[in-house]
Amino acid sequence: xxxxxxxxxxxxxAVRRLGDRLFAGSARGAGVLILLVLAGVAAFxxxxxxxxxxxxxxxxxxxxxxxPYVGPLxxxxxxxxxIALVVATPLGVAIxxxxxxxxPRRLATGLAYVVDLLxxxxxxxxxxxxxxxxxxxxxxxxxxTEAHLGFLPFFAGPASVTGKTMFTAGLVLAVMVxxxxxxxxxxxxxxxxxxxxxxxxxxxxxxxEMIRMAVLPYGRSGIIGxxxxxxxxxLGETLAIALVxxxxxxxxxxxxxxxxxxxxxxxxxxxxxxxxxxxxxxxLIASGLALFxxxxxxxVIARAVVNRRADFSGAN
Amino acid sequence: MxxxxxxxxxxxxxxxxxxxxxxxxxxxPRSVTALIGPSGCGKSTFLRSINRMHEVLPGxxxxxxxxMDGQDLYGPDVDPVDVxxxxxxxxxxxxxxxxxxxxxxxxxxxxxxxxxxKKSDLDALVERSLQGANLWREVRDRLNRPASGLSGGQQxxxxxxxxxxxxxxxxxxxxxxxxxxxxxTLAIEDLMTEMKERFTIVIVTHNMQxxxxxxxxxxxxxxxxxxxxxxxxxxxxTEKIFSNPDEKATEDYISGRFG
Numbered sequence: 001x002x003x004x005x006x007x008x009x010x011x012x013x014a015v016r017r018l019g020d021r022l023f024a025g026s027a028r029g030a031g032v033l034i035l036l037v038l039a040g041v042a043a044f045x046x047x048x049x050x051x052x053x054x055x056x057x058x059x060x061x062x063x064x065x066x067x068p069y070v071g072p073l074x075x076x077x078x079x080x081x082x083i084a085l086v087v088a089t090p091l092g093v094a095i096x097x098x099x100x101x102x103x104p105r106r107l108a109t110g111l112a113y114v115v116d117l118l119x120x121x122x123x124x125x126x127x128x129x130x131x132x133x134x135x136x137x138x139x140x141x142x143x144x145t146e147a148h149l150g151f152l153p154f155f156a157g158p159a160s161v162t163g164k165t166m167f168t169a170g171l172v173l174a175v176m177v178x179x180x181x182x183x184x185x186x187x188x189x190x191x192x193x194x195x196x197x198x199x200x201x202x203x204x205x206x207x208x209e210m211i212r213m214a215v216l217p218y219g220r221s222g223i224i225g226x227x228x229x230x231x232x233x234x235l236g237e238t239l240a241i242a243l244v245x246x247x248x249x250x251x252x253x254x255x256x257x258x259x260x261x262x263x264x265x266x267x268x269x270x271x272x273x274x275x276x277x278x279x280x281x282x283x284l285i286a287s288g289l290a291l292f293x294x295x296x297x298x299x300v301i302a303r304a305v306v307n308r309r310a311d312f313s314g315a316n
Numbered sequence: 317m318x319x320x321x322x323x324x325x326x327x328x329x330x331x332x333x334x335x336x337x338x339x340x341x342x343x344x345p346r347s348v349t350a351l352i353g354p355s356g357c358g359k360s361t362f363l364r365s366i367n368r369m370h371e372v373l374p375g376x377x378x379x380x381x382x383x384m385d386g387q388d389l390y391g392p393d394v395d396p397v398d399v400x401x402x403x404x405x406x407x408x409x410x411x412x413x414x415x416x417x418x419x420x421x422x423x424x425x426x427x428x429x430x431x432x433x434k435k436s437d438l439d440a441l442v443e444r445s446l447q448g449a450n451l452w453r454e455v456r457d458r459l460n461r462p463a464s465g466l467s468g469g470q471q472x473x474x475x476x477x478x479x480x481x482x483x484x485x486x487x488x489x490x491x492x493x494x495x496x497x498x499x500x501t502l503a504i505e506d507l508m509t510e511m512k513e514r515f516t517i518v519i520v521t522h523n524m525q526x527x528x529x530x531x532x533x534x535x536x537x538x539x540x541x542x543x544x545x546x547x548x549x550x551x552x553x554t555e556k557i558f559s560n561p562d563e564k565a566t567e568d569y570i571s572g573r574f575g
Contacts, residue, residue, distance in 0.1 A: 105374070195407065195409055195411040196413060196414070198407065199411040199475070199478075200424075201369065201400065202367065202369055202400055203400065203401075203404075203424060203428060203478070203479075204398070204428055204429070206397050209428055213413060213428075217413070217415030218414070218415055
């Protein structure tokens with residue numbers, strides 16, 4: 001039944017130019033390469049994490065097994081990133097709105113340039129800034145919150161005297177992700193068609209009402225996308241956290257202003273890896289696998305949120 | 317309530333460039349006034365200056381007087397937002413809010429004006445507006461679907477429903493049918509004839525048959541050369557403009573002997 005010659009019933013093939021074939025081939029190759037790299041990283045993480053997962057609990061650092069080791073780190077990672085997003089998202093959207101709809105054009109161009117520049121500053125610089133400048137200046141604020149808002153679990157205290165707290169770390173991360181969220185929001189806000197903005201204005205909308213009717217709904221998926229990119233940077237940030245946060249292994253607490261804090265996965269790997277060997281390394285890799293999975297989950301959820309109202313996105 | 321618009325010595329600028337010069341005209345209530353003329357002659361600019369949409373563009377400004385039933389629309393204490401709530405506008409390209417449902421598009425203007433409205437009253441008003449735009453029967457069973465799913469002609473009628481839902485005094489239409497097929501165009505024209513009982517309608521059009529079909533008054537805009545401001549050459553009853561215009565330029569334009 002098999003034929004080596006092309007069957008005669010095959011439809012005539014469309015003429016394809018060499019250039020098209022080359023371009024299609026290289027584009028396909030690039031796409032496949034990305035998938036291969038991703039699969040390679042995932043495979044590495046899983047394979048090297050397995051020894052830690054199957055090892056007896058007492059041989060893992062901390063002596064209580066992988067989950068009790070990774071759990072607090074994961075908690076710290078998510079908490080720091082959450083603080084960063086809660087602070088940076090509204091601020092970034094507000095800055096983007098100011099740049100696109102309120103600021104005079106010349107000022108907007110300059111400011112946008114500065115914001116883009118902020119995104120390019122290496123994280124070690126932010127870390128230094130956080131520890132040398134920001135942390136000491138936040139100490140009085142922590143004392144105040146402990147005294148007046150101490151009934152909230154976030155501000156239970158005792159207030160840190162160095163300012164090296166989860167809250168400081170979250171703020172440093174917020175400053176780091178702010179330019180990302182701002183830049184992407186600004187991009188989508190600037191793309192809102194004039195037609196839609198004029199539709200709102202012609203109905204008698206004020207500028208703020210126009211923004212709420214036309215700009216924010218249109219830019220919604222961009223805001224979410226920017227926040228997710230920012231979250232990616234916040235989750236993976238290493239050096240700034242390693243510098244700013246004063247950690248105690250195995251802590252799980254919502255207390256944001258004390259000097260007893262969980263570390264984050266990335267910072268913990270950076271601090272522990274040089275002195276690790278054998279099963280310790282496998283445990284660190286297992287924590288890396290956890291970070292990988294969390295990032296993946298965040299992206300899937302964000303995509304689902306964006307797609308839930310795809311009909312209303314304005315893209316059709 | 318339909319209102320009368322009086323315009324005197326209106327000059328419209330984009331920065332230093334004068335786009336429209338010395339327009340003086342009165343627009344009658346409860347009628348359709350058509351503005352015709354070649355591209356770039358300032359018809360749309362003039363139209364947008366009536367509801368103060370012109371000044372939305374950076375550097376755009378207006379000199380002269382525009383009043384509606386004696387109320388100065390460019391007075392120092394007049395908020396352009398209030399002007400636009402009284403003078404509705406329909407654009408050349410249909411522009412429903414793509415992020416909103418059909419229902420929310422119609423209700424958008426009402427929600428701006430008076431937040432407190434009972435759901436049943438709002439439902440009734442949305443239905444009435446959609447009926448007024450001859451769209452109700454086509455969308456009644458999909459009011460919560462996105463407006464972007466409608467055809468171009470339906471979208472434009474949705475925009476008309478959105479504009480008339482707030483009961484404006486005047487309705488401005490900037491080439492409302494130029495992006496539509498002949499059947500949708502006919503639907504819009506029939507709608508204008510119905511709506512002029514309730515509103516003052518001003519329409520900009522490139523389609524002279526359309527101007528002749530729907531309007532009572534016609535204004536002809538022209539510019540003497542590129543870079544010169546557009547001027548209102550003649551303003552007369554539509555019948556006179558299309559049969560025996562006063563100006564030679566008008567006759568040349570409508571008979572196709574232009575330029």
